[in-house]
Amino acid sequence: MLTNLVSIEKLRAGDIQLFERIVNEYHSRIVYFSKEYLGDEEEAREVAQDTFVKLWEKRETLADDSRLDAYLFALAKHFSIMRLRKRKSRKTYEDYLRHQLNTSLNMEALTNPAAQLAFNETDQRIQDLIDSMPKQRRAVFLLSRKEGLKYAEISEKMGISVKTVEGHMGKALKLLRESLKDLVT
Numbered sequence: 001m002l003t004n005l006v007s008i009e010k011l012r013a014g015d016i017q018l019f020e021r022i023v024n025e026y027h028s029r030i031v032y033f034s035k036e037y038l039g040d041e042e043e044a045r046e047v048a049q050d051t052f053v054k055l056w057e058k059r060e061t062l063a064d065d066s067r068l069d070a071y072l073f074a075l076a077k078h079f080s081i082m083r084l085r086k087r088k089s090r091k092t093y094e095d096y097l098r099h100q101l102n103t104s105l106n107m108e109a110l111t112n113p114a115a116q117l118a119f120n121e122t123d124q125r126i127q128d129l130i131d132s133m134p135k136q137r138r139a140v141f142l143l144s145r146k147e148g149l150k151y152a153e154i155s156e157k158m159g160i161s162v163k164t165v166e167g168h169m170g171k172a173l174k175l176l177r178e179s180l181k182d183l184v185t
Helices: 008-012 016-038 041-061 068-104 107-111 113-132 135-145 151-158 162-179
Strands: none
Touching (some): 016 041, 041 068, 041 151, 041 162, 113 135, 135 151, 135 162
């Protein structure tokens, strides 16, 4: 196992061959470890990548007596937890928006012709906003919201990274949130 052979001093000095050996030794273990937190292999692979990037960036600050394996798994845990928090935060906000819109568009009010007209106008406004999105962003948004696909599934279906899917969804939701904020009081 590499841990006994690792020279923290060489790593701090920027020994790229040593770094590559560390990546080769720990990559699959970090992916497996992160997948236990996230339940998604693609995200776990991204966590592994983030972990090794951070190791390289922080290599100069490692102490001589550092336990490399403990440091790597601590980084992986941190990045996994950050992803889980981001997921929860996004879902909570989406649930809040749905609740606010449902409350605002009280079902009894829909029997009122003026309320029905307002509902139809709002529905058309949302559709126009979706139609105004760039083609790939619109496709990502519709696959997520209309077909209920997870980001990893969208990534695979469209042949783009999960990070790109996340970016498109973030921008799509921001557009909708900012454009429709007058509806949510």
